[in-house]
Amino acid sequence: METAANRVASLPVTPPLLELSNVEVVYDRVFLAIKGVSLRIGKGQMIALLGGNGAGKSTTLKAVSGLLAPERGLVTRGEIRFQGADMLALAPPARVASGLVHVLEGRRIFEHLTPEANLLAAYPLRGSRKRYQELRERVLTYFPRLGERARTKAGYLSGGEQQMLAIGRALMTEPELIMLDEPSLGLSPLLVQEIFAIIGEINREQGVGVLLVEQNAAAALEVVDHAYLLENGQVVMTGEAAVLRENPDVQEFYLGGAERVDYLNVKHYRRRKRWLA
Amino acid sequence: MDIAFLIELTINGALTGLMYGLVALGIVLIYKSSGVPNLAQGAMVMIAAYLVWMVAGWLGAPVVVALLVAVLGMFLFGMLTERVLLRRMVGQPIIMVVMLTLGLESLLRGLGPGLLGAAPKSLDLGIDMMPIIVGDVFINREYLIGGAIGALMIGLALFFFRTRLGTKLLAVSDDHVSSWSVGISVERAVAVSWGLAGVAAVAAGVMWGSVQGVDWSLTTLLFPAVAVVILGGLDSIHGVLVAGLVVGILGSVVPGYVDPLVGGGTRDVVTSLIILLTILFRPHGIFGREEIERV
Numbered sequence: 001m002e003t004a005a006n007r008v009a010s011l012p013v014t015p016p017l018l019e020l021s022n023v024e025v026v027y028d029r030v031f032l033a034i035k036g037v038s039l040r041i042g043k044g045q046m047i048a049l050l051g052g053n054g055a056g057k058s059t060t061l062k063a064v065s066g067l068l069a070p071e072r073g074l075v076t077r078g079e080i081r082f083q084g085a086d087m088l089a090l091a092p093p094a095r096v097a098s099g100l101v102h103v104l105e106g107r108r109i110f111e112h113l114t115p116e117a118n119l120l121a122a123y124p125l126r127g128s129r130k131r132y133q134e135l136r137e138r139v140l141t142y143f144p145r146l147g148e149r150a151r152t153k154a155g156y157l158s159g160g161e162q163q164m165l166a167i168g169r170a171l172m173t174e175p176e177l178i179m180l181d182e183p184s185l186g187l188s189p190l191l192v193q194e195i196f197a198i199i200g201e202i203n204r205e206q207g208v209g210v211l212l213v214e215q216n217a218a219a220a221l222e223v224v225d226h227a228y229l230l231e232n233g234q235v236v237m238t239g240e241a242a243v244l245r246e247n248p249d250v251q252e253f254y255l256g257g258a259e260r261v262d263y264l265n266v267k268h269y270r271r272r273k274r275w276l277a
Numbered sequence: 278m279d280i281a282f283l284i285e286l287t288i289n290g291a292l293t294g295l296m297y298g299l300v301a302l303g304i305v306l307i308y309k310s311s312g313v314p315n316l317a318q319g320a321m322v323m324i325a326a327y328l329v330w331m332v333a334g335w336l337g338a339p340v341v342v343a344l345l346v347a348v349l350g351m352f353l354f355g356m357l358t359e360r361v362l363l364r365r366m367v368g369q370p371i372i373m374v375v376m377l378t379l380g381l382e383s384l385l386r387g388l389g390p391g392l393l394g395a396a397p398k399s400l401d402l403g404i405d406m407m408p409i410i411v412g413d414v415f416i417n418r419e420y421l422i423g424g425a426i427g428a429l430m431i432g433l434a435l436f437f438f439r440t441r442l443g444t445k446l447l448a449v450s451d452d453h454v455s456s457w458s459v460g461i462s463v464e465r466a467v468a469v470s471w472g473l474a475g476v477a478a479v480a481a482g483v484m485w486g487s488v489q490g491v492d493w494s495l496t497t498l499l500f501p502a503v504a505v506v507i508l509g510g511l512d513s514i515h516g517v518l519v520a521g522l523v524v525g526i527l528g529s530v531v532p533g534y535v536d537p538l539v540g541g542g543t544r545d546v547v548t549s550l551i552i553l554l555t556i557l558f559r560p561h562g563i564f565g566r567e568e569i570e571r572v
Contacts, residue, residue: 070368070454096460108455110448112566121448122459125441173460
């Protein structure tokens with residue numbers, strides 16, 4: 001007779017989209033930036049990586065996309081697997097070809113090129129012209145504003161438009177996973193809402209996995225399924241977004257606190273209760 | 278004043294300028310995709326000319342074959358330079374990179390004549406030595422063909438930067454890390470630009486080699502070429518065309534009238550003044566890109 005346990009065991013084991021196990025990154029051979037971070041994203045999942053300044057969020061993304069080298073960073077321990085393949089063995093362009101793309105902090109669009117040329121630059125050399133047109137159309141449906149400004153140099157676009165272009169450019173690589181580093185940086189709350197909503201649409205409609213790095217935890221927890229809290233280079237908490245939103249510690253540290261305590265006590269409280277002893 | 282003399286100086290100057298453009302094009306191609314000002318371009322032009330001479334003059338192969346060999350050889354030479362020398366310099370201060378290309382320039386300048394003999398070799402492309410005569414104006418056929426090739430190569434370069442590969446090279450010059458992040462192989466893009474600069478060096482080397490013979494003095498073309506790229510803007514192909522014409526025409530008309538009075542050498546003075554005045558009054562050149570500042 002078939003038991004429940006049997007049924008579970010016989011399910012095909014698909015590797016997660018992205019899996020980091022015990023990843024450790026050292027800058028300049030001395031500075032330990034992340035200390036054994038483990039996280040996983042399933043196919044089509046949308047998760048957030050939250051934390052304050054210097055928590056190691058960007059470093060984690062760069063470890064995945066392979067962009068540590070220009071900053072003299074190195075993954076010294078651990079494993080990064082994307083769809084089962086070992087990413088640490090690949091150069092950055094090969095990682096993009098395998099289906100993951102990193103939207104850098106501060107947008108980093110190609111300022112002296114037009115938005116159109118920005119999209120073209122990200123499209124693979126060997127891809128067909130027809131596919132390029134399809135992808136371009138898709139990007140313009142999500143971000144119609146880019147079409148209106150297709151002929152100005154991208155450096156002259158507004159901050160919001162530049163962020164849209166950065167995301168659109170990343171979509172031209174046909175990713176399975178898109179990693180966004182602080183897309184809300186320097187944007188008005190209304191614009192943040194708009195961009196997060198579009199990211200959510202892309203996630204649902206295209207089945208693209210999303211790893212969202214944010215300091216703006218309140219906005220991020222509204223759109224993701226699941227989140228990790230990073231502090232001092234370590235994952236200190238993980239859970240469903242809905243659960244984390246209700247967690248009093250998360251509210252206190254990342255969401256600005258539900259009720260204001262008087263400042264003397266806040267200071268005392270913070271000193272007494274830390275994430276890490 | 279003899280108007281025919283002025284027209285002749287202007288036309289020949291314009292054609293010479295387009296031929297300077299051939300040398301300048303190599304510098305711009307590399308700068309546009311990796312931000313490195315390649316001071317070895319003059320030596321690459323010389324090496325390319327020696328290569329054509331070796332295959333055509335020495336081995337007696339047809340000029341077309343020699344050109345094909347040189348194009349292939351110089352493309353590989355450019356790629357190899359990037360692979361062996363430049364790639365190690367990633368992340369180093371730009372002054373180190375400039376010094377490196379200057380060192381390469383001196384090395385090649387010594388190596389070419391050192392191995393093949395210092396006497397100038399003549400490179401005969403089969404161009405008629407009789408000038409074309411239009412009214413009272415004499416036009417040198419070699420310069421005419423050289424100028425046409427210069428214009429053609431500039432056109433090709435303009436077209437190239439509209440293609441997918443060209444766009445990727447432009448992206449690389451804008452932001453290396455960002456290029457990596459969307460899957461562009463920065464190393465390969467820079468290598469390709471050096472290869473293309475090698476190909477441009479063949480066009481320049483053949484035409485200048487035919488005009489003035491093949492020897493170390495071809496490397497001195499670096500000087501007018503630098504004037505062209507500074508005036509036109511280090512990263513502008515349009516700039517090569519316009520500044521090439523300006524440098525060429527001024528470098529021909531001014532000496533045409535002043536040289537008889539002062540006994541010669543005005544051309545270099547004009548070229549130097551162009552470099553100095555551009556840097557003082559318009560450091561980015563006519564078409565060079567400026568830092569974008571959003572209001």
